[in-house]
Amino acid sequence: MIPAQFDYLAPSTVQEAIAALAEHGDDAKVLAGGQSLLPILRMRLNAPGVVIDLGRIAELQGVSEDGDHLVIGAMTTYAAVLASGAVSTHAALLSKAIATVADPQIRHRGTIGGALVHADPAGDVGAPALALEAELVIAGADGSTRTVAAEDFFEDLFTTAVGEGELLTQIRVPKHTGWGAHYEKFVRVSHQWSIVGVAATVRSEGGSIAEARVGLTNMGSTPLRARSVEEALVGQPATDEAVRAAVASVADGTNPPSDLNGDSDYRKHLATVLTRRAVLAAAGA
Amino acid sequence: MTITEDRAADAPTPEIGRARTRKEDQRLITGRTRWTDNIQLPGMLHLAMVRSPFAHATISAINTDEAKAASGVLAVFTGEDLKDIQGVNITAWPISADQKTPDHLPVAVSHVAHAGEIVAVVAARSSAEARDAAELVDVDYDELPAVLDLKQAATDSVLAHPGLGTNTSATWQLDSASGGTGGDIEAAIATAREGGIVIEREYRQQRLIPAFMEPRSTVVDPTGEQVTMWSATQVPHVLRFCIAATTGLQESKIRVIAPDVGGGFGGKLQTTPEEFATLAVARKLGKPCKYTETRSETMVSGHHGRDQWQKLTLAAEKDGTVTGLKVELMADLGAYAALVGGGVPVLGAWMFNSIYKFAAYQFNVTTYYTNKTWVDAYRGAGRPEATYGIERLMDELAVEVGVDPLEIREKNWIKHEEFPFTTVAGMTYDSGNYEAATAKAKELFGYDELRAEQRRRRESNDPVQLGIGISTFTEMCGLAPSRILGVLSYGAGGWESASIRMLATGTVEVVTGSSAHGQGHETAWSQIVADRLGVPFEDIEVLHGDTQIAPRGMDTYGSRSLVVGAEAVIRAADKVIEKAKPIAAHMLEASVDDIEFSAGRFGVKGTDKSVSMPEVALETWTCHNLPDGIEPTIDADATFDPNTFSFPHGTHLCAMEVDTETGATTMRKYVCVDDIGNIVNPLIVEGQVHGGLVQGIAQALWEGAEYDDQGTLVTGSFVDYTLPTSADTISFITDHTTSPSTTNTLGTKGVGEAGTIASTPAVVNAIVDAVRSFGVNDILMPCTPERVWKAIQKGGAVPVEGERDAQPHFDEGAPNQDPGAASPESASEGSQS
């Protein structure tokens, strides 16, 4: 089905895009790859008057290194992130999570920034961004930028710290060089959104876990970070028994949805099993 | 005079049995296709449908003013505007004389009975403008309470159609005692309760969506003397009949064309509101009109499949010899009785007894209306449901007796030397060899090794358990002997028609009443005719799917095309030969009695004189020197009405791994050995089997149409109606044994539905087998990880064999069902959003 009518703008700089946003306000939707937006428009679940396509803004694309950070442009496609040796070396968790997103065609068009701002709790980018303590650079109306920690970025279902008239421009990821990583995604059929996903990255020292970071997908209205589990894992050997005990409480306090794929309690159970598996895999056990 | 090279000298190897690659492919792999939605006609208008968002409501007002005033809009029609000419979507199979059947109007006039029903149609210059204007149609509904659950429907506490006074449509029974084909079922059960085994189970056949890949589309051109309709349909001939029967258009004024059709699986065995609405609008406006649905519209408007509760009581002796089976079905028709409608569950009546020798048998079905999408044939239609029920029960019986499930089947199945065998349901199976298929399947599967691995995993308490599922199935296909259909009050015959046209230049046109939509008839029919007439495969063109080209036909469904449709082709070919003989004799200056036809040549016995089929065709065409009084044509027509069904069978073995920590299931191995009689084209047969398997496996594992408590289809797109992908499936091991059918010339049996019919119970049996040691004896389909995991949790491991509770008996309101239900509400219709 064809979407409702809209006007189309394709700015070539961030400034132009911000200006367009300022002009059209609520009536505008940002097209950042469009792999979630276009189905919504086709189903006429949303009918913006203006669509602002970020696809022609070169400065928003690509991966670079900035000291101990990776800098990923918001309009970098999943495929480009996956092709980046820098990402797989310094933020392996991100590569592994993104490799599970949707299907190859979607990964050719969808962007990391688009996914983060869309903030679907079942999306696979939020949890690794949280676990890697990414920082999100947001450009504002007056030409200013501000940086928000991933922890503060996700506010609610489909709601982020990106305010009216603002754009997400960069994802800055602290390098986790040498950290093991695994993304454990649970689905019934492969093209599904995550029923539950667990992003784990681990720094090992002498056979035990020195540091661990764990993010959860679809265990609440936003991606979640499991800090108490991270702490409990420190110093533990990478054995089934030790990790099982350390992650046992991972679902405490979470409020996952209930739907055809599983009720809330089942998701909580899944989270504990998948966290154990993700951590063990990340630790190379 | 010879205009073709003499091919008889190097007589080709037989075409039948060759793995010919398909003629159809060249167009399809290069994008040179004729899907209905591709059709563009001068002046063509595009339609958009306005559909009810409510499951049950009366329409109090429709305001079309704003839509009519929108850009590019020619007209907006309500049901009221179209009611004189729109006709009605009829059911062909009232299963009882007193069946209650609500009128199904293509565009609702005053009452909608399911979400998605059409209430208005917009005609505009472009499809975009039609869709834009459809959003502007303002409909006032008065919502009525909706009945959504089948068991609630049976109570009549809420009515789907208040005017009917009940939700019950009809009841139907087959009873071996009263039919004289077996004993009394109640007596058998009573005896078994005394000292034998009684197994009582209630199984759910969830609602499925056929999900053919091409959304349905219809183009109607009313500008000629005949109104022409192109439609993505399996049944162009049936469609023409139904239009003529209900719209006031004469049958001779209607031409229906099924161009390239992108899959059906029963889902396009329908005459649809959309087809009738498009026809009505095109006639009103006098302009060609096209309507193509979106996938979301397919999901709510195209008919669904399955949707039954099966209450089954199996009686057996202590040693596992089955003495009787009682079947009580509740079937959900959805909002309306569809084309086959209540007949779908009835098609299972002869199949619950399957390959087994039961002494007594009774089948009962009651059909009900609910405020959900209508239900009709989906690949297998009645037979997958039956096969599921009996094959699940045979596994339960094996557990009860304490033997391998293959052993219990062998104890009860018909032995190969007992064919032809008349079953307790009154069907006579012509041929089969269950022992041979099973032996081959076991060997290919590595049955004993997998059983050993299963034991090891059990003993070591492996978190990943292994289960082995068995399905030894048979089915009846090749619909159908017209007399039987008549006895069952089906509204049409089951014959098929064919014509063969011998062209002057030696090539051949084969016209078939079958209507292929992916089955490869062009290739298979060419192989058959090539052998029969001795003409090259490449010189044969198969024509179908257009009532002007193939005026007579009963179309393609029920695995009927090869065993009924191709039989008609063979008979037409034989008539061609007989008609050609006197002409050949005349050409050879011999007596007709001395003419022999072999490998494409007519020869004179005892001589080396001969003429080829193309030579006779040319001689006939020129007509210069034919025998006196002979009609100058060797073209021939044939119509074949089968006198029985065909009964393919097979043994399917499935190994499933169950991750007991998450409930996730993984298929490890799948072997099937099918006996479909003689095979025309092994390549096409394998393809049918593979595709059928995945559809059946998908019922077991992934698919289910679910509604919320407002009557909205929750699984209304491919996001939530989870079809499997290549990444979710495995490669299969398929093989065959061959017991030629004795009921048709080629000894073939149908194959189109076999994989789907057999595979579902094989998969569920495997999963239950994997977790039976946890105290699980059933899991609701689809066996989602959540359901499997919850079944394990609720099952409560049985520490020692023999400590299991006695088999539960049916109690009112407390069926032994659904240990893995996801919600405290009705398991199948849970309103989880």
Add this chain to the structure above:
Amino acid sequence: MTRINVTVDGVSYSDEVEPRTLLVQYLRESLGKTGTVIGCDTSNCGACTVHLDGTSVKSCNVLAVQADGHEVTTIEGLAVDGELHPVQQAFHECHALQCGYCTPGMIMQACDVLKNNPDPSEQEIREGLEGNLCRCTGYHNIVKAVQQAATSMSSQAVSS
């Protein structure tokens, strides 16, 4: 309306389109490229897969205006001078299609899989095609066809 310049199957087009027009609608309705088909409205089925600048995309999930200045290859442009692409040939030989509706998208995606991985394992093929639904074949023969195409393409590469 917005003007776009697009090259499709080697032919340049300059057209005015409504911005809301999907690339697949532009291909089918404006250019008559009906070989590319629409199977769903949620971008799950992949029937509309084409190559945009040599990379597979779902053409229902791209606006025609986004293709401005780019190059599109559809199933109709895959065979060169009447010579079938090895993937097309393998689909035919392995009976990897029945109704043929998913076939254009499936073939275009299979080409993309092999472009990125000339020697894929069965699992890699299966995962590479996870964005394309087929209801007829059970995928068995599609996987075989991609394996066969990989073999024939690598032997072509060696011999050329």
